[in-house]
Amino acid sequence: MRLSDTIESFIKAMLQEDQPEVELKRNELAEYFHCAPSQINYVLATRFTPDHGYVTSSQRGGGGFIRIVRVRQSSGDHLNYLLHERVGDSLDAQSAQILCAQLAERKVVTLEEAHLMAAALSPQALSAPMPEAMKNTLRAKIFRCMLLTVMQQKKPQDQENG
């Protein structure tokens, strides 16, 4: 078995137990597996991405750490559909507005939250001297980040149904 897979399993086991969140020390983990610290980054970059349903953050310096949060994903979920199927790596302004409105309509988010999302994805928010294609790529990324955050906030009982 490859080291990366072993480390992936190890981290997932930590997450499985009970908490959907774990903090680890990069250097400790690297030493435990007798590998370069950057190997840990490789595992995170290839197996714990937003698309895989994980959000990671970190702190450098003394007492630094890497935090991994697992976002629960239920199949058949509207959010899941948006994240993995509807939104690719490009999203135009008009579609974004429609999708935000739908999220509110389906009561996945509040009306206020939908407005906030729409504002962040609006042409004004993304007005800058860059090609439209790049804006659409950016819009998709921003939308996905917000979607993941919404999934994170949804309570367990909400996740059973759509």
Next chain:
Amino acid sequence: MRLSDTIESFIKAMLQEDQPEVELKRNELAEYFHCAPSQINYVLATRFTPDHGYVTSSQRGGGGFIRIVRVRQSSGDHLNYLLHERVGDSLDAQSAQILCAQLAERKVVTLEEAHLMAAALSPQALSAPMPEAMKNTLRAKIFRCMLLTVMQQKKPQDQENG
């Protein structure tokens, strides 16, 4: 846990009790935590800034002290301050996170809304092959758009109270 975090908690606990204001002796506190006095300044500089909702002042010499005051402001005033003074046309990722957290702490927005805003402004959301300066410009624009949206949503309430 980092010393800085411990000291931060300690000071916040002092503030919690009743007063929105506390006075402390730098040397005493440093001795209490067995650290260099300048460590206290570091904590103030990184965790008790206006962005964090605090204003500090001090007096040197015999009987000297450091005063920390938690700033109170109405939602409307706070939003105006952010929009017209604090956020120019550039905003770095870290400041963005702090300002979003502050909006929630002051109950200008809900915690969920703050998370959504933070997500839209995060480095991941704005990860693209472009110079950091351009990202900061974009971040300021996105933040402004969201702030304006929050303002519009707040309007009806502001007309009733302050």
Next chain:
DNA sequence: AACAAAATTGTCTTTCTTTGACTTTTCAAA
């Protein structure tokens, strides 16, 4: 076997924290 993709390693960079040496301000006693 040849090539492409994935994994591994190592080096250098960046960020955050802690410490210490030196400076400045203030008060009060001589």
Next chain:
DNA sequence: TTTGAAAAGTCAAAGAAAGACAATTTTGTT
């Protein structure tokens, strides 16, 4: 009014941890 002690401030260096990325090795596919 001078002066010295008692604060707090400033700043830079050292230390601690994570990130970025390129170079190399391994693995899988045709």
